Amino acid sequence: MDVLVPFAAVEPKTRLSTVLEGDERAAFARAMLADVCEAVADAGATPTVLSTAPIESPHAVVVDDRQLTAAVDARLEPPAAVVMADLPLATPAALGRLFEADADVVLAPGIGGGTNAIVSRDPAFHVDYHGASIRDHRRNARAVDASLETVDSFRLAVDVDEPADLAEVLLHGGGRAREWLEDAGFAVRETDGRVVARRD
Amino acid sequence: MDVLVPFAAVEPKTRLSTVLEGDERAAFARAMLADVCEAVADAGATPTVLSTAPIESPHAVVVDDRQLTAAVDARLEPPAAVVMADLPLATPAALGRLFEADADVVLAPGIGGGTNAIVSRDPAFHVDYHGASIRDHRRNARAVDASLETVDSFRLAVDVDEPADLAEVLLHGGGRAREWLEDAGFAVRETDGRVVARRD
Numbered sequence: 001m002d003v004l005v006p007f008a009a010v011e012p013k014t015r016l017s018t019v020l021e022g023d024e025r026a027a028f029a030r031a032m033l034a035d036v037c038e039a040v041a042d043a044g045a046t047p048t049v050l051s052t053a054p055i056e057s058p059h060a061v062v063v064d065d066r067q068l069t070a071a072v073d074a075r076l077e078p079p080a081a082v083v084m085a086d087l088p089l090a091t092p093a094a095l096g097r098l099f100e101a102d103a104d105v106v107l108a109p110g111i112g113g114g115t116n117a118i119v120s121r122d123p124a125f126h127v128d129y130h131g132a133s134i135r136d137h138r139r140n141a142r143a144v145d146a147s148l149e150t151v152d153s154f155r156l157a158v159d160v161d162e163p164a165d166l167a168e169v170l171l172h173g174g175g176r177a178r179e180w181l182e183d184a185g186f187a188v189r190e191t192d193g194r195v196v197a198r199r200d
Numbered sequence: 201m202d203v204l205v206p207f208a209a210v211e212p213k214t215r216l217s218t219v220l221e222g223d224e225r226a227a228f229a230r231a232m233l234a235d236v237c238e239a240v241a242d243a244g245a246t247p248t249v250l251s252t253a254p255i256e257s258p259h260a261v262v263v264d265d266r267q268l269t270a271a272v273d274a275r276l277e278p279p280a281a282v283v284m285a286d287l288p289l290a291t292p293a294a295l296g297r298l299f300e301a302d303a304d305v306v307l308a309p310g311i312g313g314g315t316n317a318i319v320s321r322d323p324a325f326h327v328d329y330h331g332a333s334i335r336d337h338r339r340n341a342r343a344v345d346a347s348l349e350t351v352d353s354f355r356l357a358v359d360v361d362e363p364a365d366l367a368e369v370l371l372h373g374g375g376r377a378r379e380w381l382e383d384a385g386f387a388v389r390e391t392d393g394r395v396v397a398r399r400d
Binding site (some may be wrong): 015091093094109111112113114130131132134135152153154155156157158161162164167168171172188190193194195 | 293314330332335352353358361362364367368388390393395
């Protein structure tokens, strides 16, 4: 399975700016990208980084500075998959469930309405990453009479966009992204509600 | 499989107080409880509501006003499960994966370090719902040499505690909880980041 891994190379992860400096966000985003590409490869698939600017990577890289939807749609040649670069909890097992699900379109929802991973086996299916994209992707699949399956995975649902998400990496991650956070001094702290990741 | 469903009957869901009045929180919490118990029963298991105060329910109810950990630990007689009452995305399929996982202790993590569901087949295993409970439960399982499996499920990971979680119910729920929110006027609204649930 060919897998596109879209990556925002310039000023990534701006919603983490309250807890990470610009160069830290860049390094952390690269650590997550490396984890995701490795998990994809370990699941027996072939990752290609679809980057908004040239980057160094042990994996294939194609550069397209357009918006996410246009860049992905231009290169998604079914059968193929799209897996976001900010899923540091993704494991080969979770990705295997995605790749092996038997439908024309397979979706893995993200927290907050996003679509964190897609398999498309139907050339008529198009992506649309704006807003509550999981609803749009369901609709787009139905509109072209594609069979649809949803992968129920916490590991694929957790994309790291906001400070609260860093706790998930510390609790459930195992790769470079977790190591980067620990090296940067982050640890899990308890609160009255959900735990958070903080550094002193 | 016998399944305890712990339910806070008095002043439930206080972290939703910025968006729901007290009587609304009570009604919404009951809708979620009904959804969870029905999903448990549809998965072929037998739910017992473990409530902090007497409530009406079509399912068995036992009352224990102690803290969650003490109340659950007193009644968890392996093989048995604990499934939280605020998981309105839980489906029979997701719960089936939990119940059928082959280990002495099976854990379903919640967002933010919680443990949303547990299967225990080892009488030596004890629960501890304080703080980052997923870590404590892993540790407790290891401490008694119980085999451990983790169920990777978005539907079991989403517990509804905070206003942001309501969007997940509207996007992915299918039962009374979603209907209750829609009847109360909530709808999905797009933002610069994750979508939210709002009423006008």
